[in-house]
Structures are given as C-alpha cells and as structure tokens.
Amino acid sequence: MSIVINHLTYAYTQGGKPLDPTLKDLSFTIEEGSFLGIIGHTGSGKSTFVKHLNGLLPCEKGTVVVDGHDLSQKSERKTVRSLVGMVFQYPEYQLFAETVFEDVAFGPRNMKLDESEVKSRVENAMALVGLDQERFSDRSPFELSGGERRRAAIAGVLAMHPKYLVLDEPMAGLDPLGRREILALLETLRTESGCTIIMISHSMDDIANHATKVLVLEKGSVLMYDTPQSVFSHSEELQRIGLSVPGITKICIELNRKGIMIPASICTEDEFLTWFREGRQHA
Amino acid sequence: MIRFDNVTFQYEKADTPALSDINLEIREGEFVAIVGHNGSGKSTLAKHVNGLLLPTQGGVTVCGMQTSNEDDILKIRQKVGQYIIASPAEITGNGAPYRQKVGMAFQNPDNQLVTTVVEEDVAFGPENLGVQPSEIRERVDEALASVGMTAFAQFAVHHLSGGQKQRIAIAGILALKPQILVLDEATAMLDPSGRSELLETVKKLHEEGMTVLMVTQYMEETTGCDRIIVMKGGKVVLDGSPADVFTHTDILTASNLIPPEPVIVRDALRTMGYTLSDRVLTAEQLAEELCPSL
Amino acid sequence: MRDITLGQFVAGNSVIHRLDPRTKIGMMILYIVMTFLVKDIWFMSIPFLYLVLELILSGISLRYILNSLKPIRFLLILMFLLNLFFTKGENVLFGIDLGFWKLTGEAVLQSFFLSIRIILLVAGASMLTLTTSPIALTDGLEKLLSPLKIFHFPAHELAMMMTIALRFVPTLMDESDKIRNAQMSRGADFESGNIFKRVKSMIPILIPLFVSSFRKADELAIAMESRCYHGGDGRTRMHQLKFRIDDLFAILITLAFVAALIVILVLF
Numbered sequence: 001m002s003i004v005i006n007h008l009t010y011a012y013t014q015g016g017k018p019l020d021p022t023l024k025d026l027s028f029t030i031e032e033g034s035f036l037g038i039i040g041h042t043g044s045g046k047s048t049f050v051k052h053l054n055g056l057l058p059c060e061k062g063t064v065v066v067d068g069h070d071l072s073q074k075s076e077r078k079t080v081r082s083l084v085g086m087v088f089q090y091p092e093y094q095l096f097a098e099t100v101f102e103d104v105a106f107g108p109r110n111m112k113l114d115e116s117e118v119k120s121r122v123e124n125a126m127a128l129v130g131l132d133q134e135r136f137s138d139r140s141p142f143e144l145s146g147g148e149r150r151r152a153a154i155a156g157v158l159a160m161h162p163k164y165l166v167l168d169e170p171m172a173g174l175d176p177l178g179r180r181e182i183l184a185l186l187e188t189l190r191t192e193s194g195c196t197i198i199m200i201s202h203s204m205d206d207i208a209n210h211a212t213k214v215l216v217l218e219k220g221s222v223l224m225y226d227t228p229q230s231v232f233s234h235s236e237e238l239q240r241i242g243l244s245v246p247g248i249t250k251i252c253i254e255l256n257r258k259g260i261m262i263p264a265s266i267c268t269e270d271e272f273l274t275w276f277r278e279g280r281q282h283a
Numbered sequence: 284m285i286r287f288d289n290v291t292f293q294y295e296k297a298d299t300p301a302l303s304d305i306n307l308e309i310r311e312g313e314f315v316a317i318v319g320h321n322g323s324g325k326s327t328l329a330k331h332v333n334g335l336l337l338p339t340q341g342g343v344t345v346c347g348m349q350t351s352n353e354d355d356i357l358k359i360r361q362k363v364g365q366y367i368i369a370s371p372a373e374i375t376g377n378g379a380p381y382r383q384k385v386g387m388a389f390q391n392p393d394n395q396l397v398t399t400v401v402e403e404d405v406a407f408g409p410e411n412l413g414v415q416p417s418e419i420r421e422r423v424d425e426a427l428a429s430v431g432m433t434a435f436a437q438f439a440v441h442h443l444s445g446g447q448k449q450r451i452a453i454a455g456i457l458a459l460k461p462q463i464l465v466l467d468e469a470t471a472m473l474d475p476s477g478r479s480e481l482l483e484t485v486k487k488l489h490e491e492g493m494t495v496l497m498v499t500q501y502m503e504e505t506t507g508c509d510r511i512i513v514m515k516g517g518k519v520v521l522d523g524s525p526a527d528v529f530t531h532t533d534i535l536t537a538s539n540l541i542p543p544e545p546v547i548v549r550d551a552l553r554t555m556g557y558t559l560s561d562r563v564l565t566a567e568q569l570a571e572e573l574c575p576s577l
Numbered sequence: 578m579r580d581i582t583l584g585q586f587v588a589g590n591s592v593i594h595r596l597d598p599r600t601k602i603g604m605m606i607l608y609i610v611m612t613f614l615v616k617d618i619w620f621m622s623i624p625f626l627y628l629v630l631e632l633i634l635s636g637i638s639l640r641y642i643l644n645s646l647k648p649i650r651f652l653l654i655l656m657f658l659l660n661l662f663f664t665k666g667e668n669v670l671f672g673i674d675l676g677f678w679k680l681t682g683e684a685v686l687q688s689f690f691l692s693i694r695i696i697l698l699v700a701g702a703s704m705l706t707l708t709t710s711p712i713a714l715t716d717g718l719e720k721l722l723s724p725l726k727i728f729h730f731p732a733h734e735l736a737m738m739m740t741i742a743l744r745f746v747p748t749l750m751d752e753s754d755k756i757r758n759a760q761m762s763r764g765a766d767f768e769s770g771n772i773f774k775r776v777k778s779m780i781p782i783l784i785p786l787f788v789s790s791f792r793k794a795d796e797l798a799i800a801m802e803s804r805c806y807h808g809g810d811g812r813t814r815m816h817q818l819k820f821r822i823d824d825l826f827a828i829l830i831t832l833a834f835v836a837a838l839i840v841i842l843v844l845f
Contacts, residue, residue: 042444042474056758078764086762093752094759096784106781110764142788146321156763173390173471175320175500177539202475205544244475247503247544247566254570260577269544273551280577333803387803394793395800399712399744406815408804419815441747455804 003030003053003084003164003196007062010048022048024220025062030213032163035190035197037211037228039204041242045220046200050166053198054084067163082111085162089169091153095141100131100152103141107160125159126152129185147178154185165189166198171206179203183210208232208246208267216243229271233264248272284494285309285332285463289341292327300339301327303517309496311462314489316505317498319514320539328514329467329498333385346384346462386456388469392448401443401451402427402436408459419458426457429491430484446477450484463494470499478504502535503543506564513538526561545569586710592823593635593708598717600824604631605705607831611838612697618690620845623838624697627831628704635708645703646696653692660688715739720818733809741797749790756785 005028011021022045030036040046051057052064055077066083069076088094097103104125108118123133129151136144141152150170157165167186171179183206189195201207207214207228214231216224218241224231232238235245235253245253246267255262262280266272287307293300301324309315319325330336331343334350343350389395398404402423409419427433430450440448449469456464466485470478482504489495497508505511511528513521515538521528529535529546541547549563557576563569588594593601611624632642646653666683673680706714719736726732760781761767767778 041476051758054762056761081762081764084762086759088755088759088762091759093789094756094763094781094785096781096788106760106765107763110766160763175539176541177320242476248548250566251545251548251569254566255573258570258574260570260574269547269551272548273555276552276555335799335803387800389796389800389803391796393748394796397744397797397801397804398740403712403815407801407806410812410814411805411807413811413813416813416815416817419813423815439747440744441751452800459805 001067001163002032003067004065005029005052005062006065008049008052008059008064009061010052010057011060012048022220023052026222027062028215028222028225030164030196030198032196033190033194035186035210035212036199037207037214038198038200038217039202039207039214039243040217044217046217047168048220049217050086050168050198050200053164053166054081054086056086082160083162084164084166085157085160087154087157087165087167087170089172091157091170092141092146092149095149095153095156098140099138100126100141100144101137103152104156104159107156111160121159121161122155125155128158128188129155130181131155147174147181150174150178150182154182158189162195164196164198168200169202170199171201171203179206186210204232204244204246204249208248209269216241228267229265232267235264284311284313284346285496286344287328287331287341288344290331290338290343291340292331292336293339294327299517301517302331302338305341305517305519307512307519307522309494311494312489312492314486314495314507314509315497315512316508316510317496317512317514318500318502318505318540320500323514323538324517325498325514326467327517329387329465329496332463332465332496333387335387384461385463385465386453386459386461387465387467388449388452388456390468390471392445392452392469392472395452396440396448396455399439399441401432401438401440404440404451405454405458408455412459422458422460423454426454429457429488430454444477445473446480449473449477449481453481453484453488457488461493463496464488466495466497466499468498468500470501470504482507500540502540506543513540515539525564529564530561587637587641587707588710589636589708591634591636591708593631593704595823596708596827597818597820597824598709598713599721599818600820600827601705601709602714602717602721604827604831605701607835608701609698611835612694612701614835614838614842615694616842618686618693620838620841621690621693621697623834623841624701625693627834628697628701631704635704637704637707641707642700642703645707646699649695649699653695656695657688657692660684660691664688711743712740715743716814716816716818733812737809745790745793748793749786752789753782753786756782 005026008023008026009021010023011018013019026049038046038049048057052059052071053066055071059072064071066080069080069083071077071080095103097106101122104122105118108121113121126133126136131148131151136148136152141149144152154170165186171182174182186197186199187210190197199211211228214224214226214228215222216231216238223237223241224234232245232249235249238245248269248271249267251272252262252264252266262275266275285308287305290302290305291300292302305328317325317328327336331338331350332345334343337351396404397407405423405426406419409422414422424433427436430453432447432450432454435443435447435451440451443451452469453464464485470481473481485495485497486507497504499505506525508525511521511523511525512519513528513535520538521531521534529542532542532546532550535542543564545566545568546564549559549569552573553559557573559569559572563572608624608627611627612621615621615624632639661680661684662678664681664684664687666681668682670680670682670685709717715736718739719732722730722732722735757767765778765781767775770778
C-alpha cells in the first residue's frame with residue numbers, strides 16, 4: 001500500500017478570494033516503508049502539503065489516496081487520521097492533560113478503543129520514546145524538561161499506531177543529544193514496525209543520513225523527487241533556490257573546485273570516508 | 284569588560300547549582316561563543332551578564348560595575364549620566380544602567396517584540412530610557428538600517444518571518460546603544476536562511492566594534508568566533524580559540540556536542556594517515572590542506 | 578483569521594483619519610452627549626446630520642457602518658417590540674385595541690426614537706474605531722487619562738496592556754490554529770455532538786493555549802526588562818501626539834453642533 005498524490009493543487013483564500021496557489025499540480029507516490037525527507041525554502045508549501053496527508057486541508061483539486069482511502073471523500077478522513085500520524089513543529093505545545101498517561105491516551109481514546117487496549121498502547125508508546133512508566137505516567141506533562149515533553153508529545157501520536165508518521169521539523173530546538181534520540185527513534189519505528197516516515201527538515205545532514213527518498217518543493221511545485229544521493233548531487237540547483245547541502249557535500253564541492261574528482265553522489269560521512277579508504281576511485 | 288569571579292548560582296528549587304565556581308574574563312571587542320548541551324548552564328551564564336540573574340556566590344562585573352551590589356547601583360546611577368546624557372528623566376528601574384550597556388536577544392523571536400508596528404517596537408528601548416523623540420527617531424532609523432530592515436519600518440510584526448523578527452529584536456537592542464550584545468540561543472528557532480541572515484548581521488556589528496556573547500548549541504556557527512567557551516554541568520570545560528577547542532573532540536563529545544562536519548572528517552582522515560593541521564575548521568580550509576597530499 | 582485585530586480599523590488618509598486620536602475621542606464624547614440631550618425623535622436629525630458629515634469626510638463606505646450594526650440587530654428588534662408593548666399612550670392607531678393592549682401612536686414614536694438613538698450611538702462609536710488605528714487609540718487614551726495619575730489611576734499600565742494585547746492577538750490566533758490541527762490529527766472531534774460535548778471538546782485547545790500564553794507573558798516580561806522597561810515614569814515616546822489646526826476646527830465644528838442643538842432644544 002502507499003500514499004498516492006495525483007495532480008494536487010491548493011490555494012488558500014483571503015476574504016473569499018483565492019490567493020496564488022500554494023501547491024501546484026503535485027503528482028507522486030510515497031511508497032510504504034520508505035523514509036521520505038521533504039526539503040524546501042520557508043514558504044515552498046511543505047507544511048501545506050503535509051496537512052493534505054490526513055485531510056486537515058481539503059483536496060480541492062486533485063486527489064490524495066492513502067491505502068485506498070480517497071481523502072476527497074469527507075467520510076474517509078476519520079479512517080485516514082488513524083492511519084497517518086502527525087507530529088507538528090514544537091509538538092510539546094499541544095500537551096494538555098493532567099498526566100502524561102492521560103495525554104498519550106487522548107488519541108487512542110478518540111479511536112474508541114477499549115480501555116485495556118488503550119493502556120497497553122500508552123505503555124508501549126512511552127517505552128518506545130524512552131519515557132519510563134513508573135516515573136512519568138502520573139506526572140503532569142508541564143513538569144517535564146523540554147526534551148521529555150517533546151518525547152511525550154510524540155508518544156501521543158505513536159499510541160495511535162500510525163502506518164505513516166508525518167513529522168514537521170521534529171528536532172527543532174533540541175540539543176545534539178536530543179536530536180540523535182529522535183532520529184534513532186524514527187529509525188527503530190521504520191525498521192521494526194515498518195512505519196513509513198515522512199519528515200520535513202531543514203537539516204540536510206539528517207536527510208542525507210536517514211532518508212531513502214527526498215522531495216524538493218519549490219514555490220509549490222515538485223523540483224526533484226529522488227534518492228538523496230541523486231538530489232544532493234544537484235548542489236548548484238539547490239543553492240540557487242536558497243537551500244543548503246549536507247556538510248559532506250560542501251566539502252566535496254570545495255575538493256571539486258580544487259580539481260579533485262570526487263563523485264557528486266557522495267553526501268554522507270560514511271560514503272566519503274569509504275571513498276578515501278578504497279583508494280579514491282571514480283564511481 | 285565582563286568579569287565573572289567565582290560565580291556560583293543555584294535556582295531555588297534545584298538540587299545542584301546551575302553554575303559552579305565560574306571564573307571568566309571577556310575583553311572589549313571580543314566575539315565569544317558559549318556552547319553546551321541543554322542544561323549545561325550556558326543560558327544561566329548569559330542571564331548573569333545583564334543582571335537578570337544575580338549570583339548566589341561570587342560576583343559579576345560589567346564595565347566596572349558590580350551587578351549584585353545595591354550600593355554600587357546607586358553610585359553607578361550618578362555616574363551613568365554620561366551615557367544617558369540625552370535623557371533628562373531619572374532612571375529608576377533596578378539594574379537599568381547595565382541593561383543599557385548589555386543588549387540581550389532571546390530564543391523565541393515572537394515573545395520579545397512588544398508592539399505591533401516594527402518601528403514602534405524598535406523605539407521601545409530608547410523610550411524607556413527617556414530619550415528625546417527626535418533622537419529616538421534617529422536611533423530607530425540607524426538601528427533598522429544596520430540590520431537591513433529599513434524597508435519594513437511600517438510593517439506589522441506578525442507579517443515578518445522568524446529571521447526578520449529576530450533582526451527587529453536586535454535593532455530594538457541596538458537602539459539602546461549597548462556595548463555588549465548577548466544572544467541567548469537567538470538562532471535556535473530560525474530556519475537556515477534566517478539563521479545565516481542573523482549571523483551575518485551579528486558579524487557585521489562585531490566588525491563595527493561590538494562585544495558579542497553568543498550562546499548556541501550549533502557548533503558550526505562558532506567557527507568564525509574569536510573564542511569558544513564550552514560548558515558542561517555548570518562548569519567551563521574548554522575555553523580557547525576555535526582551532527584550539529576543536530582539537531579536543533573527545534571533550535566535546537563527552538559534553539554531548541557534535542563538532543562541525545569538516546572537523547569530524549579532518550580527524551577521521553588523520554587516522555587514515557593524512558596530515559592536516561588544527562587550523563582546518565571549514566570545508567574550504569579542509570580542501571586547501573588536503574589537496575597537496577592527493 | 579490571521580489578520581484579525583481588535584476593532585475594525587480601515588486604513589485611510591482622510592481629514593478624519595488624520596485627526597489626533599484625542600480629538601476624535603473628544604468628538605465622540607460630545608456626539609454621545611448630543612444623542613442623549615435629544616428627547617424628541619425629530620431633533621435626532623441633528624446628531625444624524627453630524628454623523629453623515631463625518632462619514633462623508635472620512636470616505637468610509639456605508640457598508641462598514643451597516644456591518645457594525647449587524648451584531649445588535651436582535652437587540653434592536655427586541656427593544657422595539659418591548660417598547661411597542663409597554664409604552665403607555667392614548668392615541669390608538671388603526672383601531673387596534675385588544676383590551677389588555679392597544680397600538681398607540683406614542684408607543685410607535687417611542688420605539689422608533691429609542692432604536693434610532695441606539696443605532697446612532699453604535700454607528701458613532703464605530704466611526705471612531707474605523708478611522709483610528711488601535712495603536713493611535715491606545716496612545717490617545719493614555720494621554721487623555723494621564724492627568725488621573727495623581728489619583729493613582731494606572732493610565733500607562735492600561736495602555737501598555739492594550740498595546741501588548743493588540744500585538745499578541747494575531748500570534749495567539751496562529752497558535753490556536755496550530756493546536757487545533759494537532760488535536761484534530763489525534764482524532765479530536767470539534768464539530769459534532771451537543772453544546773456540552775462541544776464545549777468539553779475545546780479543553781485540549783484551551784489548556785495548551787493558556788499554558789503558552791503564560792509562557793509568552795513570562796518571556797516577554799524578561800525581554801522588556803532587558804530593554805530597560807521600568808514602568809511609565811520618565812518614559813518618552815517617539816511619536817508625539819500633536820494638535821494641529823484641523824483638530825481645532827473639528828472640535829469647534831462639533832461644539833457648534835452641540836450649541837445649535839441646545840439652542841433648538843431651549844427654543845422649541
């Protein structure tokens with residue numbers, strides 16, 4: 001199964017009149033089990049796009065079909081919302097319940113699951129994000145540290161057992177350790193539960209290291225949709241639209257400038273060091 | 284210009300001190316980065332510089348003034364006339380004199396802008412100091428120009444991007460004519476282009492003579508600084524030039540920090556037998572030193 | 578939603594727009610006095626004429642005034658009917674006399690009179706908010722109220738609170754939008770169920786919004802302190818409010834209307 005986006009176009013309205021479209025004729029398929037990184041300048045339509053994946057914004061022109069559920073059908077929205085989990089920027093701002101347990105249980109309870117199932121899902125989700133049952137269940141989410149609150153909020157989405165997890169800048173504002181924990185969690189989810197990850201990020205290094213596919217949005221249109229190796233080999237084009245490239249790519253560009261022929265597809269540390277170790281062969 | 288003498292600070296409800304026995308001296312015109320993981324005490328340190336927090340033990344001296352001494356504050360207030368000469372009104376708020384010398388920008392650009400219209404917000408600081416209207420006008424125009432936001436003077440604040448808001452916040456601080464600029468994780472909530480806009484602005488101000496203290500967790504932002512102070516558990520664990528600090532990648536890693544990519548690659552290549560000097564901090568420098576040996 | 582601010586200011590550069598906010602507040606007070614001096618429906622034409630004059634000079638479309646009356650339409654109808662029923666009178670109209678109630682000429686006149694007074698009051702107040710930006714209004718109020726400071730009236734604090742509120746309305750709107758989206762993604766349902774259920778379903782939005790407002794207030798206070806804010810004492814303003822010749826004219830014209838009204842009321 002997969003998410004199929006077909007000719008999706010969307011324009012916000014102001015005072016009853018439609019503005020210039022934020023999304024223009026997007027068509028592509030997000031394969032199940034992939035890790036999709038979405039990059040684009042602020043205002044390129046990334047956030048607007050992901051809001052279509054669970055029907056927060058209506059499909060006015062074009063279609064979004066999640067595992068066969070067409071989101072143009074209003075009745076399908078509820079089903080799709082339990083299939084597609086959404087972690088927005090600074091998700092800790094959505095915490096509201098008296099205890100961490102109650103907050104994480106909000107999603108599963110909205111799905112009308114029975115209480116024993118809710119309990120096991122909450123426990124499961126808290127364990128996944130590394131929040132200890134005993135210590136955190138009965139505490140107020142507002143007493144936690146910044147990193148813990150972020151993880152509690154993510155647990156609230158994971159407890160709904162989404163098949164597709166959409167994250168908008170999930171590491172924003174975290175320190176390097178916090179960033180690494182979240183990335184490790186995403187990898188675990190993908191490899192162990194087969195969860196499809198769709199992540200918006202400004203960190204090209206994280207995208208290069210983790211994504212299996214990269215979507216580049218520019219002014220609401222798809223500029224590229226390919227593997228990270230291929231996308232980041234177009235560094236000039238990315239920089240032209242105001243995006244940066246992974247740290248390793250920057251080094252490769254400098255080396256190229258000095259006349260050293262290093263394959264343009266190298267965009268991670270591992271690939272870079274392997275190339276050196278293997279005697280710097282042309283790819 | 285700023286001196287920390289045996290400064291220890293403990294938050295009221297905390298079990299352990301947030302800062303323990305800090306000794307530091309920051310000289311005029313320096314561009315200093317303070318780095319550390321969450322809870323390392325770096326923001327607490329920054330808040331001591333303008334007297335938002337007062338040390339539990341020890342003392343902080345800013346431009347020769349003790350931030351903690353009540354008597355001193357009164358003496359200072361009499362002397363302070365020289366830099367608030369434009370103001371006929373008496374300054375009454377506690378600590379106001381330091382704060383005029385030490386401008387501070389914070390993490391969330393939204394939560395530090397006070398009024399709806401850009402230029403009115405920039406005017407907020409000098410208005411508080413009781414500066415004459417015509418001079419406020421000059422200061423506002425000057426401050427907006429130096430952050431490159433002149434064209435936005437009449438804009439509503441909530442129509443700006445994060446990076447633009449943060450530059451307005453800096454303009455609001457510049458209008459106070461401070462000698463020290465403290466940035467408390469001011470880049471953390473910005474996107475890459477907003478971040479580089481802000482860093483460019485700060486670099487320019489530093490070149491014009493401003494002493495800058497930048498608290499951050501992004502190591503790649505620090506390579507252009509004069510000096511990096513690495514904090515861990517309320518203590519200073521490293522203090523030196525970027526070239527110096529980045530030779531201690533082991534200490535950085537132990538402090539939950541990640542060195543910039545070129546430094547990581549540099550160290551990895553060294554173990555493979557390439558000769559690279561400690562000066563290698565950026566992609567350009569790496570390529571330059573690597574080339575001859577390839 | 579994003580552009581909503583308190584009030585309903587329509588930007589413009591008319592004579593009325595350019596008046597000092599203090600003048601406009603003064604004009605509105607005098608205008609209110611006029612509408613209350615009038616005790617007879619026919620003399621209402623004087624404040625009405627004044628309002629029409631102001632409307633023409635301001636270049637504001639009549640549509641905005643009508644819009645400002647929309648929220649009170651039920652109140653108007655209710656008041657009209659109540660007066661029709663409960664005003665005592667002798668002059669029975671159309672022979673409608675049901676014994677316990679009769680339609681009298683006095684009641685009809687009284688109903689119209691009170692409705693027109695309320696319409697004029699609301700329309701006049703809208704003229705002020707339509708032609709004066711909320712910021713200018715705040716400044717004007719602060720200046721007008723500042724003499725009360727000797728009685729410890731917190732004029733500056735009130736104005737600062739209004740300024741900050743205006744600044745943060747769009748920010749909080751944005752934020753409530755985001756939280757709503759997040760909770761909807763967790764399966765929250767804000768649209769169905771009875772009124773109690775709906776109010777209850779708002780809790781997951783309201784609590785985060787409160788928490789975030791408190792955090793914002795905290796951070797803003799620190800930022801303001803860092804920028805040397807220490808209350809209103811010794812504070813100056815970049816934009817000084819200035820009375821100009823137009824303000825004098827406006828006040829004189831308004832006073833002329835009041836005087837004319839008083840003369841008419843005394844004579845007739």
